[in-house]
Amino acid sequence: MEGLFFNVNAGYVEGIVRGYRNSLLTGQNYSNLTQCETIDDVKLQLGPAYGDFLAALPPNPSTSALAGKMTDKLVAEFRYLTAQSTGSTAKFLEYLTYGYMIDNIALLITGTLHERDTRELLERCHPLGWFETLPVLCVATNIEELYNSVLIETPLAAYFKSSLSHQDLDELNIEIVRNTLFKNYLEDFYNFINTHPDFSGPTQDVMSEILQFEADRRSINITLNSFGTELSKPERRKLYPEFGKLYPEGSLMLSRAEDVEGVALAVSANADYKSFFDAVGLNQGGGLGGMGGGPADGKSLEDLFYQKEMEMSKLVFTRQFTPAVVYAWMKLKEQEIRNVTWISECIAQNQKERIGNFISVF
Amino acid sequence: MSGAVGREPVFPTRQSLGLMKSKLKGAEIGHSLLKRKSEALTKRFREITRRIDEAKQKMGRVMQIAAFSLAEVSYAVGGDIGYQIQESAKQARFRVRAKQENVSGVFLPQFESYTEEGVNDFGLTGLGKGGQQIQRCRETYARAVETLVELASLQTAFLILDEVIKVVNRRVNAIEHVIIPRTENTIKYINSELDELDREEFYRLKKVSGKKQRDVAQADAEILAARQKAAEKEAENDAPATAAPSTEETEAPDVLGEQEDTDVIF
Amino acid sequence: MASAATYKDRQFLAVIGDEDSVTGLLLAGVGHVTDGPDSQRNFLVVDGKTETSEIERTFQNFTQERKDIAIILINQHIAERIRHTVDTFTDPFPAILEIPSKDHPYDPEKDSVLKRVRRLFGE
Numbered sequence: 001m002e003g004l005f006f007n008v009n010a011g012y013v014e015g016i017v018r019g020y021r022n023s024l025l026t027g028q029n030y031s032n033l034t035q036c037e038t039i040d041d042v043k044l045q046l047g048p049a050y051g052d053f054l055a056a057l058p059p060n061p062s063t064s065a066l067a068g069k070m071t072d073k074l075v076a077e078f079r080y081l082t083a084q085s086t087g088s089t090a091k092f093l094e095y096l097t098y099g100y101m102i103d104n105i106a107l108l109i110t111g112t113l114h115e116r117d118t119r120e121l122l123e124r125c126h127p128l129g130w131f132e133t134l135p136v137l138c139v140a141t142n143i144e145e146l147y148n149s150v151l152i153e154t155p156l157a158a159y160f161k162s163s164l165s166h167q168d169l170d171e172l173n174i175e176i177v178r179n180t181l182f183k184n185y186l187e188d189f190y191n192f193i194n195t196h197p198d199f200s201g202p203t204q205d206v207m208s209e210i211l212q213f214e215a216d217r218r219s220i221n222i223t224l225n226s227f228g229t230e231l232s233k234p235e236r237r238k239l240y241p242e243f244g245k246l247y248p249e250g251s252l253m254l255s256r257a258e259d260v261e262g263v264a265l266a267v268s269a270n271a272d273y274k275s276f277f278d279a280v281g282l283n284q285g286g287g288l289g290g291m292g293g294g295p296a297d298g299k300s301l302e303d304l305f306y307q308k309e310m311e312m313s314k315l316v317f318t319r320q321f322t323p324a325v326v327y328a329w330m331k332l333k334e335q336e337i338r339n340v341t342w343i344s345e346c347i348a349q350n351q352k353e354r355i356g357n358f359i360s361v362f
Numbered sequence: 363m364s365g366a367v368g369r370e371p372v373f374p375t376r377q378s379l380g381l382m383k384s385k386l387k388g389a390e391i392g393h394s395l396l397k398r399k400s401e402a403l404t405k406r407f408r409e410i411t412r413r414i415d416e417a418k419q420k421m422g423r424v425m426q427i428a429a430f431s432l433a434e435v436s437y438a439v440g441g442d443i444g445y446q447i448q449e450s451a452k453q454a455r456f457r458v459r460a461k462q463e464n465v466s467g468v469f470l471p472q473f474e475s476y477t478e479e480g481v482n483d484f485g486l487t488g489l490g491k492g493g494q495q496i497q498r499c500r501e502t503y504a505r506a507v508e509t510l511v512e513l514a515s516l517q518t519a520f521l522i523l524d525e526v527i528k529v530v531n532r533r534v535n536a537i538e539h540v541i542i543p544r545t546e547n548t549i550k551y552i553n554s555e556l557d558e559l560d561r562e563e564f565y566r567l568k569k570v571s572g573k574k575q576r577d578v579a580q581a582d583a584e585i586l587a588a589r590q591k592a593a594e595k596e597a598e599n600d601a602p603a604t605a606a607p608s609t610e611e612t613e614a615p616d617v618l619g620e621q622e623d624t625d626v627i628f
Numbered sequence: 629m630a631s632a633a634t635y636k637d638r639q640f641l642a643v644i645g646d647e648d649s650v651t652g653l654l655l656a657g658v659g660h661v662t663d664g665p666d667s668q669r670n671f672l673v674v675d676g677k678t679e680t681s682e683i684e685r686t687f688q689n690f691t692q693e694r695k696d697i698a699i700i701l702i703n704q705h706i707a708e709r710i711r712h713t714v715d716t717f718t719d720p721f722p723a724i725l726e727i728p729s730k731d732h733p734y735d736p737e738k739d740s741v742l743k744r745v746r747r748l749f750g751e
Contacts (some may be wrong), residue, residue, distance in 0.1 A: 062731055063433075110449045124445055174446065175486035182490060218490055225493025229486055239489075300494060302438050338437050345433040349426055349730065411745050418742065421727065422734040429730040432652045444651040448673065451659025457639045458698045471720070473698060477657065496655065503656035507641070514699040514723040517741050521720045524744070 006321040010089040013081050017325045020077055021317060023049050024329075025336055026362045033343050034355050039066065042344045046070075063348055067341040074333045075127045081326060088198035092323045094155070095189050096330060100129025101156055102185060106178040108137050109169055112146045131155065143169050159184035163238075176231070179222060179239045186215050186241045203322040210312055210327065215244035216273065217305050223254045223263050224301070245270050276304045303359065310335055310361045335359055369548040374555030382552060386545040393537040400530040402466045407523045410516055417513040421506075428506040431499040439492035446487065454478065456504060458511055468526045470519040475511045477504075638698035638721060642690045643671040644683060645703040648730050653701065670697065674706050684710050690722065697722045704739070705732040715740050 007014075025033075029045065036042045039060050046054060053073040057065060082093050104125040111118040118138040125134065133153035140146035147166035151157045159181045169177060193199050193207045219240040226236050237255035241247070246254065246267060253266035267273035280301050309331060316328035339358035346355040372378040435443065455478050462469040488496040641658040643650050650673050653659075660670045672678075672686045687710055690700050704726045707714050714724060724741075728734035737743075 107445060110446055114449050116449070121445070124442065173486045174450070175489045179490050221491050221493060222489050225489050225497075226486075231486060231489075300438075302491065302494065342433070342437050345430070345437075349430050349433070351426075351430050414741070414745065418734070418739070425728050425734070428652055429648060432648055432655075432730075444647045444673075447651050447654050448659075448671070451654050451669070451671070452661050454640050454660035454670070455657030456641070458641065459639055460698060473723075499652065500655045500657070503652045507653060507656045507658060510701060510725055510727065511641075511699065514725050517725060518720045518723040520741065520745070521718065521723075525720075 009087050010085065010321075010323055013085050013089060013323065014320070014325055016081060016084070017329045018317070021325070021329050021332070024332055024362060025049060025339070025360070027360050030339065030343070030358065030360045033340065036343075036347055039063070039344050039348060042066070042340070042347065046340065063341055063344045066344055067337055070337045070340060071127070074330070074337065077333075078128060078330065085323075088196055089323045091192075091196075092199075092203075093326060095192060096327055097128050097131075098156065098185050098189070099182070100126040101131060101154065102129070102159075102178060102181045104129040104134065105137070105150060105154065105156060106174055106181070109143070109146065109177065110174050112140060112143055113170070113174075115141075156181065156185075158188065176235065176239065179218070182218065183239055183241045186211060186218070187243060190215070190241075190243050199322075201321070202319040203324050206312075206316050206319055206322065206324045207327065210309075210316070210324070212244040213309065213312060215241035216246045216250075216267075216270075217309075219244065219246060219251060219254055220263060220267060220273070221302070221305075223257055223266075224260065227259065246273075272308065276301060276308075279304060299357075303357070306335065307359050307361075310359055314361045332361070369544060369551050372548060372552070374552040374559075376556065379549065379552045379556065382545055382549045386542065386549065389537050389541045389545060393534060393542065396530055396534045396537065399466050400527060400534055403468065403523055403527050403530065406465050407520070407527055410520050410523065414513070414516045414520060417509070417516055421509055421513055424506045424509045428499075428502045431495075431502040435488075435492060435495045435499045438495040439488055443487065443492075443496070450487065456507055458514075465523075468523065470522055471515065473511050473515040473518070475508050637696055640670050640697050642694075642697045642700045642722070643702075644674060644686060644690075644706055645671075645701065645727070646706070646729050646731070647673050647675060649701075649703055649727065658701075668694070670694075674703070680709050684713055687713055691717055691719070691724075699723045699725060701725050701727050703727060703729040703732065704734060705729060707740070708738060711738075711740075 025046075029049070033042055033045050036045060039062075043054050043057060043061070043066070050070060050073055053069045053076075054066070057069060061069075078093075078096075082090065085093055107121055107125060108118050111121045118140075119135075122135060122138065131154065136153050137146060137149050140149050144166045147160070147169055150160055163180055163184060164172075164177060190208065190211045193204055193211065199207070222236060222239050233255055237251070240251045240254065242251075244251075246269075250266050250269060254263060257263045257266055264274075264277040267277065280299065313328035313331045316322075316324050319325075339360065342358050343355055346352060370382070372382070456475060457478055458473045458475050460471045460473055463472050464470075487493070640660050641653075643653050643658060645653070650671050654671065658670070662668045668689075670690070672683070674683060683706060687700075687702075690697050698721070700722050702714070702724065707724075707726045714726075717724060726734075726739050726741075
């Protein structure tokens with residue numbers, strides 16, 4: 001049934017996204033890219049996929065400029081999709097941008113806290129997290145004003161209201177604020193996917209899985225990264241999204257974990273995560289402490305998470321009648337930008353031996 | 363040479379000759395000491411220069427690795443953390459302290475890096491993702507900065523040594539080319555003046571003794587003549603023989619007599 | 629010769645550099661912001677829009693006014709923009725160190741100190 005009326009509203013968008021997906025770089029493209037000697041070569045290789053967007057770059061551009069232009073293309077395509085979508089699909093796309101908005105607002109909060117001119121920060125904001133009223137937030141000169149403007153002007157109000165007061169913005173570390181917001185966002189998104197009648201069916205299936213993974217990944221990362229910092233266990237626990245494959249037993253164990261082994265134990269109930277931890281070994285502990293040169297085999301836990309995310313995103317395209325493909329495409333595109341940035345960084349800095357450390361799923 | 367260097371404005375006396383001689387001796391000792399110091403410093407200087415060269419090369423590599431680890435961070439975080447880092451910086455964790463090292467009497471500063479414990483501005487950065495890469499990046503950069511601090515020590519030592527060596531060399535040159543020749547000149551001058559004085563003195567003495575001899579000879583001749591006269595007079599008549607001493611006697615009191623007269627008048 | 633007072637309280641490093649260099653060095657923990665209303669940072673991010681005069685002012689501030697800075701790290705390509713000022717600053721404290729940046733590899737030919745080294749040895 002779910003497919004019956006899907007195409008009426010979202011068929012075009014889905015078609016477009018599938019077209020976009022085909023323009024993603026493939027393993028062949030990547031192996032060509034790794035053969036490049038200069039950034040100009042990289043630019044040339046990217047020509048078919050990115051076309052006009054790279055034309056404005058000066059000869060031998062910096063990697064950040066290159067990544068910026070690639071992001072521009074992603075943004076342009078995403079905006080086109082947003083413009084074409086209606087109803088629940090539009091709402092879904094809006095949800096996708098909230099993650100970026102959180103980053104942008106965290107940036108503005110940082111700026112306001114330090115009494116910088118926040119207008120200068122606008123250009124640093126991620127374009128996908130841009131919303132019309134974002135510049136309004138710059139008017140705020142102190143954190144209380146900012147807090148109120150956020151509540152009034154942004155779609156993120158709900159995430160703030162439930163768990164943060166304006167004093168919190170002042171006192172808590174910005175990273176805690178950011179992660180609290182993200183947690184609320186993920187929970188809200190998860191809830192939205194699972195309760196909206198339009199999404200019962202494939203969307204709910206795939207998005208639940210992806211979001212659960214995202215939630216688990218955040219929980220694990222937060223736990224790992226909080227070792228050796230002032231973040232207390234109860235505070236840490238508050239940052240875990242309250243769903244996901246690890247929730248609730250795994251989360252509880254995570255919140256009690258004191259070292260990497262504890263984390264490994266907490267996630268061992270899940271075969272996927274267990275295999276990640278087995279793959280990187282427990283030397284991650286060394287990685288946190290004093291290992292400088294990166295893991296010897298080139299794959300860190302984080303890489304494995306990305307890998308998994310990409311595989312999941314790839315699988316999304318096997319489903320039809322769902323806007324989840326947009327999410328998947330965005331993630332794949334972002335990874336592609338990261339890959340290209342990595343490759344060009346390796347080329348620019350003459351560190352070819354680790355150039356293969358990117359994630360390609362096609 | 364002597365015209366360019368000149369000499370000290372001293373009186374050519376034996377005392378100043380002694381002073382000048384000890385001054386020359388002092389200057390020579392000072393010269394050799396300074397020369398040795400300058401050599402020691404130059405040796406050190408060359409060593410430092412070589413090490414700077416090496417360290418600068420090393421810095422290039424180290425900074426490259428560090429920059430690369432930052433690239434890893436941006437790969438893992440998937441975004442720009444620059445602004446956040448800049449804003450969350452509050453207390454320096456990585457500081458330096460300077461201590462001194464004594465090289466031939468020159469105090470060279472030596473920077474020593476240390477980390478202020480308990481200060482951690484970026485502990486939670488990358489909490490959601492990328493935290494491990496950030497951690498690694500911090501370590502890589504901390505090591506890079508240590509290299510930089512080492513290089514900074516060398517460089518400061520280089521600048522100070524450069525300055526000191528210049529000063530020492532200037533002193534060495536001054537002693538070698540100005541003070542020593544000038545003192546030597548002065549000694550030469552004093553010597554020549556003293557010799558001149560000696561000669562003059564000798565000549566004067568000779569003159570004096572010649573005059574004296576002449577005077578003595580004259581006096582002798584007069585006495586002789588007088589005696590001869592007296593003898594002649596005695597021989598001519600007896601009376602003048604007694605009269606002659608009386609005239610001599612009257613002559614002397616005559617002078618005295620005049621004085622007595624004036625005394626009397628007053 | 630430097631007397632003890634001139635460097636005993638110098639304990640910070642200052643950075644003038646592009647965004648990546650500054651970020652990295654701050655990660656290492658060199659960043660310091662003084663307390664009080666006129667809080668001063670010991671780093672400056674230079675991008676395409678930064679005026680040369682501002683770089684110069686910051687450089688002067690770090691070298692002349694602040695007495696707590698032991699070492700100034702400056703990206704070589706930025707030092708190049710204020711080369712004259714860098715060249716004329718010959719005091720041993722604070723030490724000026726030209727560092728490479730990501731996009732500009734290190735060129736010993738341009739380094740003020742290395743230039744002096746070369747000149748000294750007549751190379």
